[in-house]
Amino acid sequence: MMPYFKFDFFSADFSLVVAVIIGIGFGFALERGGLGNARILAAQFYFTEMRVLKVMFSAIVTAMLGLFFFTAFGWLDLSLVFYTNTYIVPQVVGGLILGFGFVIGGYCPGTSCVSAATGRVDGMIYLLGVMSGIFVFGEVFPWIEDFYYSTNLGKQTLMDWLGLPYGMIVLLVIVMAVGAFVAAEWGEKKMALKKAGGSK
Amino acid sequence: MKLKEIFSKLTLNVKLASAAIFLGVVAFIIGNPVNNSIAKVDMQELSTMVQKEVDRVSVETLADWIIKGKSDYRLIDTRTEKEFNEYNVPTSENIPVTNLLDGGLLRNEKIILYADGGTHSAQAWFLLKAKNYMGVYILQGGLEEWKDKILFPKLALNASPEEKAKFDKLAEVSKFFGGVPQTGTSETAMTAAPSLPKLSASASAAAPAGGAKKKKREGC
Numbered sequence: 001m002m003p004y005f006k007f008d009f010f011s012a013d014f015s016l017v018v019a020v021i022i023g024i025g026f027g028f029a030l031e032r033g034g035l036g037n038a039r040i041l042a043a044q045f046y047f048t049e050m051r052v053l054k055v056m057f058s059a060i061v062t063a064m065l066g067l068f069f070f071t072a073f074g075w076l077d078l079s080l081v082f083y084t085n086t087y088i089v090p091q092v093v094g095g096l097i098l099g100f101g102f103v104i105g106g107y108c109p110g111t112s113c114v115s116a117a118t119g120r121v122d123g124m125i126y127l128l129g130v131m132s133g134i135f136v137f138g139e140v141f142p143w144i145e146d147f148y149y150s151t152n153l154g155k156q157t158l159m160d161w162l163g164l165p166y167g168m169i170v171l172l173v174i175v176m177a178v179g180a181f182v183a184a185e186w187g188e189k190k191m192a193l194k195k196a197g198g199s200k
Numbered sequence: 201m202k203l204k205e206i207f208s209k210l211t212l213n214v215k216l217a218s219a220a221i222f223l224g225v226v227a228f229i230i231g232n233p234v235n236n237s238i239a240k241v242d243m244q245e246l247s248t249m250v251q252k253e254v255d256r257v258s259v260e261t262l263a264d265w266i267i268k269g270k271s272d273y274r275l276i277d278t279r280t281e282k283e284f285n286e287y288n289v290p291t292s293e294n295i296p297v298t299n300l301l302d303g304g305l306l307r308n309e310k311i312i313l314y315a316d317g318g319t320h321s322a323q324a325w326f327l328l329k330a331k332n333y334m335g336v337y338i339l340q341g342g343l344e345e346w347k348d349k350i351l352f353p354k355l356a357l358n359a360s361p362e363e364k365a366k367f368d369k370l371a372e373v374s375k376f377f378g379g380v381p382q383t384g385t386s387e388t389a390m391t392a393a394p395s396l397p398k399l400s401a402s403a404s405a406a407a408p409a410g411g412a413k414k415k416k417r418e419g420c
């Protein structure tokens with residue numbers, strides 16, 4: 001039964017090998033989607049290029065459908081799938097910091113690895129920045145530890161938060177994703193027209 | 201013909217989106233993918249396990265684990281709360297049979313079930329195995345065996361020296377659990393049913409607190 005690691009199908013050491021294989025797949029998919037290019041990534045925030053949103057939502061919908069139906073078929077034990085607790089305030093603050101870095105530098109940590117792997121120097125520099133940031137975080141952690149663990153809401157799912165059944169949440173997320181795709185395409189066309197109209 | 205034309209003209213995006221919406225509607229109809237009231241049983245697997253007798257834990261092994269302070273298992277008392285409060289094996293938790301699936305047991309834990317004899321625990325074993333719990337075991341003989349072998353071990357009058365040596369070890373274990381070793385001084389002493397050791401609050405409370413379970417590394 002899945003999750004395989006929780007049922008001792010492989011050891012903790014071999015799980016690192018599994019991680020590398022999954023990572024290779026992830027990096028390949030991101031690069032093929034164009035997310036190794038800083039210009040495409042930053043353009044997401046100006047709504048001229050909506051690829052990041054499309055890639056993220058496709059991944060979310062695919063994974064969500066997989067989790068739901070594998071559980072329904074009895075192949076997966078959902079209670080053993082790990083996800084972190086929701087520490088709402090520190091996580092919002094962290095997200096804002098990441099957002100700043102994303103727009104300024106044009107990468108998020110994962111895509112900077114993709115970019116560096118394809119030989120782009122700006123990706124490599126960004127990666128150095130990521131590691132420096134992590135180092136600074138580690139050094140100041142004793143002072144921010146209390147904030148880091150504050151406002152713990154426990155393990156929250158959309159089902160817990162909205163009080164709706166799992167299947168309904170699945171449908172709502174898919175409808176939201178399809179809606180976001182349609183809106184994204186419309187937005188891209190509009191921005192392109194605007195650009196074309198402005199440059200005349 | 202017309203439908204095929206329309207279908208082929210649709211872009212991949214539209215096809216994928218429609219497939220996703222379709223699956224979403226199916227998910228909505230299913231509602232909750234986790235079904236605790238229906239189970240599918242792998243007859244082959246279960247009957248093999250029963251035959252190989254890999255599903256048992258003897259009272260001696262359990263006593264050994266408790267003394268050594270092992271905490272990688274969960275000992276479940278499947279009787280009622282009243283019976284549990286009268287006496288329960290140290291480190292055990294009370295989850296009656298009806299609450300088993302909601303009792304917070306994880307599928308990858310080592311779970312040992314016991315009841316008074318062997319029937320209820322065997323039935324609980326079957327329920328858990330049918331729901332794909334991986335490490336479920338029955339305490340062989342249940343509480344009856346626990347009382348008989350661990351709490352009140354008996355030594356016959358005409359025991360050999362080896363048997364006496366063995367008995368001394370059993371007596372140690374028995375005293376650890378607050379039991380009374382029975383040396384057969386007279387027939388009447390054996391028939392008087394000894395009272396079960398009173399469980400001090402600390403004994404049963406210490407079990408969940410001290411159990412630093414080796415959880416699988418997860419998260420950052």
